[in-house]
Amino acid sequence: MLKQIYNSILSLVIGHLTVFKHSFKKRVTLEYPEIKPYLNNKFRGKHEFDISKCKACGMCQKVCPANAIDIIKDENGLSEYNIDYSKCIFCGNCYYYCNFKAIKPSNQFELATSDKKSLKVTYKKLENTNE
Amino acid sequence: MTNLLKTMEINLGPQHPSTHGVLRLVLELDGEVIKSCTPIVGYLHRGIEKMAESRSYLQYLPIVDRIDYLGGFFNSYAFCDCIEHIANVEVPEKAQYIRVLCMELNRIASHLLWLGTFMLDLGASSPLFYCFRDRERILHIFEELTGQRMMYNYFTFGGVRWNIPDAILDSISVFVADLPNCIKDYENIITNNPIFISRCKNKGVLSKKTALQYSITGPNLRASGVALDFRKSNPYLVYDKLNFDIAINSECDALARYKVRISELYSSLEIVRQCLDYIRQSNDEVINKTLKPVILNIPDGEYTSSVEAPRGLTSCTVKAGGKNPYRVKWRTGSYYAVQLLPELINNSEIADVMAIFGSLDVILPEVDK
Numbered sequence: 001m002l003k004q005i006y007n008s009i010l011s012l013v014i015g016h017l018t019v020f021k022h023s024f025k026k027r028v029t030l031e032y033p034e035i036k037p038y039l040n041n042k043f044r045g046k047h048e049f050d051i052s053k054c055k056a057c058g059m060c061q062k063v064c065p066a067n068a069i070d071i072i073k074d075e076n077g078l079s080e081y082n083i084d085y086s087k088c089i090f091c092g093n094c095y096y097y098c099n100f101k102a103i104k105p106s107n108q109f110e111l112a113t114s115d116k117k118s119l120k121v122t123y124k125k126l127e128n129t130n131e
Numbered sequence: 132m133t134n135l136l137k138t139m140e141i142n143l144g145p146q147h148p149s150t151h152g153v154l155r156l157v158l159e160l161d162g163e164v165i166k167s168c169t170p171i172v173g174y175l176h177r178g179i180e181k182m183a184e185s186r187s188y189l190q191y192l193p194i195v196d197r198i199d200y201l202g203g204f205f206n207s208y209a210f211c212d213c214i215e216h217i218a219n220v221e222v223p224e225k226a227q228y229i230r231v232l233c234m235e236l237n238r239i240a241s242h243l244l245w246l247g248t249f250m251l252d253l254g255a256s257s258p259l260f261y262c263f264r265d266r267e268r269i270l271h272i273f274e275e276l277t278g279q280r281m282m283y284n285y286f287t288f289g290g291v292r293w294n295i296p297d298a299i300l301d302s303i304s305v306f307v308a309d310l311p312n313c314i315k316d317y318e319n320i321i322t323n324n325p326i327f328i329s330r331c332k333n334k335g336v337l338s339k340k341t342a343l344q345y346s347i348t349g350p351n352l353r354a355s356g357v358a359l360d361f362r363k364s365n366p367y368l369v370y371d372k373l374n375f376d377i378a379i380n381s382e383c384d385a386l387a388r389y390k391v392r393i394s395e396l397y398s399s400l401e402i403v404r405q406c407l408d409y410i411r412q413s414n415d416e417v418i419n420k421t422l423k424p425v426i427l428n429i430p431d432g433e434y435t436s437s438v439e440a441p442r443g444l445t446s447c448t449v450k451a452g453g454k455n456p457y458r459v460k461w462r463t464g465s466y467y468a469v470q471l472l473p474e475l476i477n478n479s480e481i482a483d484v485m486a487i488f489g490s491l492d493v494i495l496p497e498v499d500k
Contacts, residue, residue, distance in 0.1 A: 011323035018319040019257050028264050031146055042278040063425065065190040091193030092352045096292065105278065 152495025226290035290418030335487030349443030356381030
């Protein structure tokens with residue numbers, strides 16, 4: 001019985017000393033949003049789309065698990081490229097399998113909004129003025 | 132009638148913070164003592180199995196990470212392994228080592244989160260912060276490697292997407308060297324603490340017979356004295372080339388489950404060290420490029436792949452037929468642990484429900500799928 005009490009007190013003292021030791025360690029949290037977290041170049045945030053490289057082959061549409069990409073073609077090729085961020089699950093398949101490197105990941109992750117319509121991003125080809 | 136007056140029926144959950152998701156328990160109470168318990172699951176059902184039937188194999192691959200979000204690599208591996216076996220494709224040895232490395236780090240991260248939240252359920256808040264702080268280092272490594280912290284999409288059919296850069300290997304080495312000291316600190320705070328022991332010792336006793344009857348696997352089974360670990364009994368990947376011990380405890384209670392998981396942290400670290408040595412030396416390819424994931428045309432066939440996940444045996448059965456899987460079936464460890472709950476908590480006090488439930492390490496997305 002006495003031994004049990006002694007062991008209990010000893011373990012409590014060791015536990016408290018450990019917690020006390022930890023309180024002098026370096027802080028690990030960031031003061032977000034003032035300080036942004038470090039993100040590497042593989043981070044899968046909002047897409048960066050380069051319409052001049054896109055050949056409208058439809059690969060990204062084919063591999064997207066959430067059907068978030070919509071490609072509209074006309075007789076000249078691509079006319080409109082839509083990404084719906086309310087559906088996108090940021091899996092990265094669209095840029096892993098793009099043959100022309102037209103779509104890339106970016107570090108932009110703050111996509112929260114109160115307007116659902118703004119989550120639909122449309123890229124349109126510029127009109128050819130020489131026509 | 133007299134029974135109705137004597138007992139009271141209450142709902143625990145589905146929005147209770149200690150249920151680790153959305154589990155509803157209908158408890159029949161006689162004073163403080165639980166007379167019966169009915170778990171009600173399905174609040175987080177997303178139709179993961181049905182989704183496979185309308186998607187190609189490649190489209191389905193990112194979704195499997197979401198079955199158990201704390202062990203995404205295990206699900207990815209189980210699904211990839213099925214496809215590789217049906218298509219009869221060899222995975223390069225280096226890719227196999229990288230898969231083992233990722234899965235073991237994932238197991239450490241999962242057990243650390245379990246330890247933190249389990250202690251929070253028991254009322255100790257400091258270990259939660261220490262565990263999350265150390266788990267965060269693993270998540271940073273995964274983010275550098277795969278691009279995201281939890282939904283990795285890194286394993287692909289025939290191997291892994293890209294090689295591990297040396298900088299990441301170095302940061303894993305530093306982490307592996309640091310973690311034993313961190314685990315020692317957790318043990319200093321927790322293992323001999325009299326309050327912790329009184330909350331866990333002889334609580335939720337899961338006998339060997341009951342565990343086997345209910346198909347319990349993983350650390351919960353090993354804490355009941357059954358030495359079943361799929362990494363040893365049916366070695367997959369390169370586990371037969373690695374030296375490690377499996378943790379067994381025959382005390383059968385919540386304390387035993389805690390001890391088994393702590394020992395597993397050490398054995399996972401041991402595996403990670405051995406994988407690091409191999410990956411540094413090897414200059415092989417990390418992906419077998421004969422399998423073209425986009426135009427994947429695999430023969431009709433069926434295969435079941437089993438993997439020792441942090442919460443027990445996870446197995447995936449794929450019946451292939453044409454462009455889409457004909458049927459995908461997932462078996463996950465937590466589903467069986469929830470069914471076991473009435474056995475464990477009947478006739479215990481209501482204050483012990485969370486200690487017993489927490490010790491089983493149930494995660495609800497895995498239950499509901």
